[in-house]
Amino acid sequence: MGQNLTISVDEDLLRRARALARKQGTSLNALLRGYLETLVGQQPGEAVADELLMLMHEHGGRSGGRKIQRDELYEDRLG
Helix, strand or coil: CCCCCCCCCCCHHHHHHHHHHHHHHHHHHHHHHHHHHCCCCCCCCCHHHHHHHHHHCCCCCCCCCCCCCHHHHHHHHCC
8 A cells, every 4th residue: 555645846836747647648646656666766667668668659660661770870970
């Protein structure tokens, strides 16, 4: 069972945090809990993997399925 935590924050900060949580489709409580877990480095591995998968699906690559060679990636940097 989790412990309750009471904090004091500026009204504007609270408003913006609630808006961010809403935008992310979560609650402010879950947002803060996730941040604290990340901050102390105790986010379960499965949760990290789930988050990475979600980000991959949301922000998929643009290769069109084409395999890209390492040389292609760096050709503009190497001249």
